Amino acid sequence: xxxxxxxxxxxxxxxxxxxxxxxxxxxxxxxxxxxxxxxxxxxxxxxxxxxxxxxxxxxxxxxxxxxxxxxxxxxxxxxxxxxxxxxxxxxxxxxxxxxxxxxxxxxxxxxxxxxxxxxxxxxxxxxxxxxxxxxxxxxxxxxxxxxxxxxxxxxxxxxxxxxxxxxxxxxxxxxxxxxxxxxxxxxxxxxxxxxxxxxxxxxxxxxxxxxxxxxxxxxxxxxxxxxxxxxxxxxxxxxxxxxxxxxxxxxxxxxxxxxxxxxxxxxxxxxxxxxxxxxxxxxxxxxxxxxxxxxxxxxxxxxxxxxxxxxxxxxxxxx
Amino acid sequence: xxxxxxxxxxxxxxxxxxxxxxxxxxxxxxxxxxxxxxxxxxxxxxxxxxxxxxxxxxxxxxxxxxxxxxxxxxxxxxxxxxxxxxxxxxxxxxxxxxxxxxxxxxxxxxxxxxxxxxxxxxxxxxxxxxxxxxxxxxxxxxxxxxxxxxxxxxxxxxxxxxxxxxxxxxxxxxxxxxxxxxxxxxxxxxxxxxxxxxxxxxxxxxxxxxxxxxxxxxxxxxxxxxxxxxxxxxxxxxxxxxxxxxxxxxxxxxxxxxxxxxxxxxxxxxxxxxxxxxxxxxxxxxxxxxxxxxxxxxxxxxxxxxxxxxxxxxxxxxx
Numbered sequence: 001x002x003x004x005x006x007x008x009x010x011x012x013x014x015x016x017x018x019x020x021x022x023x024x025x026x027x028x029x030x031x032x033x034x035x036x037x038x039x040x041x042x043x044x045x046x047x048x049x050x051x052x053x054x055x056x057x058x059x060x061x062x063x064x065x066x067x068x069x070x071x072x073x074x075x076x077x078x079x080x081x082x083x084x085x086x087x088x089x090x091x092x093x094x095x096x097x098x099x100x101x102x103x104x105x106x107x108x109x110x111x112x113x114x115x116x117x118x119x120x121x122x123x124x125x126x127x128x129x130x131x132x133x134x135x136x137x138x139x140x141x142x143x144x145x146x147x148x149x150x151x152x153x154x155x156x157x158x159x160x161x162x163x164x165x166x167x168x169x170x171x172x173x174x175x176x177x178x179x180x181x182x183x184x185x186x187x188x189x190x191x192x193x194x195x196x197x198x199x200x201x202x203x204x205x206x207x208x209x210x211x212x213x214x215x216x217x218x219x220x221x222x223x224x225x226x227x228x229x230x231x232x233x234x235x236x237x238x239x240x241x242x243x244x245x246x247x248x249x250x251x252x253x254x255x256x257x258x259x260x261x262x263x264x265x266x267x268x269x270x271x272x273x274x275x276x277x278x279x280x281x282x283x284x285x286x287x288x289x290x291x292x293x294x295x296x297x298x299x300x301x302x303x304x305x306x307x308x309x310x311x312x313x314x315x316x317x318x319x
Numbered sequence: 320x321x322x323x324x325x326x327x328x329x330x331x332x333x334x335x336x337x338x339x340x341x342x343x344x345x346x347x348x349x350x351x352x353x354x355x356x357x358x359x360x361x362x363x364x365x366x367x368x369x370x371x372x373x374x375x376x377x378x379x380x381x382x383x384x385x386x387x388x389x390x391x392x393x394x395x396x397x398x399x400x401x402x403x404x405x406x407x408x409x410x411x412x413x414x415x416x417x418x419x420x421x422x423x424x425x426x427x428x429x430x431x432x433x434x435x436x437x438x439x440x441x442x443x444x445x446x447x448x449x450x451x452x453x454x455x456x457x458x459x460x461x462x463x464x465x466x467x468x469x470x471x472x473x474x475x476x477x478x479x480x481x482x483x484x485x486x487x488x489x490x491x492x493x494x495x496x497x498x499x500x501x502x503x504x505x506x507x508x509x510x511x512x513x514x515x516x517x518x519x520x521x522x523x524x525x526x527x528x529x530x531x532x533x534x535x536x537x538x539x540x541x542x543x544x545x546x547x548x549x550x551x552x553x554x555x556x557x558x559x560x561x562x563x564x565x566x567x568x569x570x571x572x573x574x575x576x577x578x579x580x581x582x583x584x585x586x587x588x589x590x591x592x593x594x595x596x597x598x599x600x601x602x603x604x605x606x607x608x609x610x611x612x613x614x615x616x617x618x619x620x621x622x623x624x625x626x627x628x629x630x631x632x633x634x635x636x637x638x
Contacts, residue, residue: 099451099476103429106422115592116435122584124576124593130600132418156475157418257443265441273434274443281449 001025002301003060005039007032007048008067009280014290018047021297045300047293057081063300065293069093069144069278070227071310072200086310087296091145092288093278097197097225098149100251100277105133105154105193108221108247113271131192131219131246134158139191141184141207142226143172147197151175154193162187188215198226201314210235219246225277228254233264240267251277320344321620322379324358326351326367327386328599333609337366340616364619366612376400382619384612388412388463388597389546390629391519405629406615409636410464411607412597416516416544417468419570419596424452424473424512427540427566432590450511450538450565453477458510460503460526461545462491463636466516470494473512481506507534517545520633529554538565544596547573552583559586570596 002025006018010029019027028039032050040046040054046064052073063085066074071088074080107113111127118125138154140147143165152174155161163175164184171178179187181203188194194216198204208222208231216222222245224231233254239245249271257274258264265272280286296306321344325337329348338346347358351369359365359373365383371392382404385393390407393399426432430446437444457473459466462484471493474480482494483503490497498506500522507513513535517523527541527550535541541564543550552573558564568590576593577583584591599605615625627636 095451095453096449099425099453100429100449102476103422103425103431106418107426107431110419110422110596112422112426112431112590112592113435115595116432116590117439118593119584119589119591120436122577122579122581124579126593126595126598128600129602130415130419132414132601132603134414134418135603153476157421157472258441260441260443262441265438271431271435272438273431274437274445276434276445277429279445281447282451283448284451284454 002044003028003042004045004047004297005030005035005043007035007046007050008286008289008293010290017290018294018297021294022301025301045297047297052076052079055079058084063087063296063306065089065296066310067092067289069146070199075310075312080312082312085300085306086312087292087306087308088310089289089292090308091292092285094145094149095288096282096285097146097251097277098153099282100273101146101150101195101197101223101225102153104223104249104271104273105221107271108249108269109133132158133193136160136192137162137190138193138195139187140164140175140195140197141181142196142198143175144197144199146225147195148172148174150195150197159193162191185212185215188212189217192217192220194220194222196222196224196226196230198230200227200229204230206230206232208232208236210238213239214244216245218244221246222248224248224250224252226252228252228256237263237267240269245269247271249273251275321363322347322361323364323366323616324349324354324362326354326365326369327605327608327612329609336609337613337616340613341620344620364616366616371395371398374398377403382406382615382625384408384615385629386411386608388465389518394629394631399631401631404619404625405631406611406625406627407629407636408608408611409627410611411604413464413468414607415601415604416465416570416596417472418601419592420465420469420514420516420542420544421472423542423568423590423592424540426590427568427588428452451477452512455479455511456481456509457512457514458506459483459494459514459516460500461515461517462494463516465544466514467491467493469514469516478512481510504531504534507531508536511536511539513539513541515541515543515545515549517549519546519548523549525549525551527551527555529557532558533563535564537563540565541567543567543569543571545571547571547575556582556586559588564588566590568592570594 004025005028048067061084066088069090114127136159138159139162140151141164143163151161155174161175162177168178168180247269251273323344324347380403385407388409433446455478457478458481459470460483462482470480474493480494481496487497487499566588570592
């Protein structure tokens with residue numbers, strides 16, 4: 001009998017749904033904080049992110065379903081056994097995070113952050129010209145569920161969309177052009193919006209250094225929702241203080257959390273949010289995670305291929 | 320020979336364009352502030368909003384093209400002669416104002432205004448749950464170019480769209496349902512977003528009174544870009560302070576400008592901007608105004624029907 005350990009905060013209707021996919025299995029419900037070593041050692045299937053330090057490549061574990069899209073830390077040595085299948089929650093976060101990205105795009109473009117500051121001072125003051133999404137060019141770097149959902153929205157609002165992914169094949173309909181990461185330098189000068197939605201890797205560390213920030217239009221907007229390390233924070237501060245870029249919005253920082261004394265808090269034309277665009281803040285995100293887990297559970301027990309299988313060697317989804 | 324008086328801030332390329340539409344006319348360029356009584360008396364065609372107090376139903380004026388979408392003040396007695404044709408700039412502002420409306424929708428929904436306040440205090444603090452446009456229901460009251468453009472964007476982002484206009488005929492594709500204003504009370508409880516984009520009239524004065532505000536869902540968002548008087552400000556303050564509504568964003572207020580001591584500035588979950596969503600803040604808005612004026616000029620001289628003719632008796636466009 002399969003031992004299925006669930007550590008995501010399911011309600012009764014979620015339990016009913018999951019159990020309907022595995023009627024003969026033994027379900028145990030816990031949380032990442034309260035789960036016991038014994039429960040972890042016994043589990044054949046694990047649904048939810050248990051802290052990596054609690055996992056020592058458990059030999060009974062045949063499949064682990066993450067509740068996160070990021071999976072890099074679970075690919076490190078001695079976290080999971082090489083025979084354990086790892087799947088992530090790609091597809092759950094696209095809606096919430098792409099709406100956040102659209103929100104900060106428009107906040108910067110329409111100067112809503114400045115008007116908020118003025119409102120708090122009871123100041124009826126015109127802050128001048130704005131720009132529009134319609135007629136703009138959007139460059140999305142990283143075309144997972146999140147970057148792809150943002151590109152689709154920008155396209156629907158009249159932006160010309162350019163995407164970058166590791167291999168520039170199979171251009172989706174919502175992109176006008178598709179390139180590989182090696183083409184980034186040629187594309188940056190064309191974009192009004194540059195949106196980064198990248199996993200943590202040596203390839204993406206400080207991808208936006210000072211040289212690349214300066215390749216962007218002075219009127220452009222930079223958005224980062226992947227990992228804070230994709231941007232060189234010092235370089236960003238430097239170019240913003242020089243008057244370069246119309247604005248930058250980040251939901252991830254380096255260091256993270258951003259210390260209270262860090263100068264980035266007060267950088268001009270900067271929007272900082274505390275890594276809140278994902279999580280379970282949008283109730284639909286959690287519903288999607290449960291659906292992915294349930295569909296994968298059904299497939300796993302039927303010996304069929306799972307969705308979102310992570311390649312341990314790259315930390316990315318297998319394609 | 321036609322005397323054409325232009326008081327909008329045209330550049331040389333705009334002059335070349337307008338003059339190409341009336342090669343035999345005499346063009347005079349001025350501004351609403353600097354235009355002389357003599358120029359006004361002589362003009363057969365006037366392009367741009369001259370203050371109403373400067374107009375005394377000039378008898379030579381055969382056509383006036385406004386640069387604004389609102390036209391109610393020009394329909395009052397002794398401003399224009401009853402034989403003068405009045406056209407407005409409907410179609411010029413939809414892009415700028417609908418992107419503003421989308422921006423404040425997402426700012427409220429994603430609590431970006433709260434995160435802005437936290438950022439200024441260097442506070443890395445999670446403000447909890449959000450909601451999404453996808454899966455929401457949007458009620459647009461007033462389906463001119465502005466309301467229609469907003470509805471189209473919300474539909475493209477996955478909202479279910481309901482529209483209200485004076486006569487509930489000819490449902491556009493971007494609306495799921497269309498009603499008349501008399502159906503408002505039945506529709507308010509269904510909406511997650513209620514967007515007002517209405518001209519000033521006795522019909523729209525205090526349309527959103529306390530009773531109707533309370534008909535809205537407690538979790539709903541209210542947006543007003545038409546005239547400030549469409550909302551009863553005291554009632555709005557009252558319901559917000561009681562915890563009703565997830566938020567309200569207004570670019571127009573009553574009184575306007577909002578005095579520095581007015582309590583609305585500090586109302587909870589309230590976004591106030593100083594009537595900036597339109598104007599010429601988006602350069603494309605001005606380009607559109609010039610195109611409308613040029614196309615109407617060509618039609619006028621050819622004796623063909625003009626676009627955006629205002630009905631003096633209603634203050635609305637003739638349909």
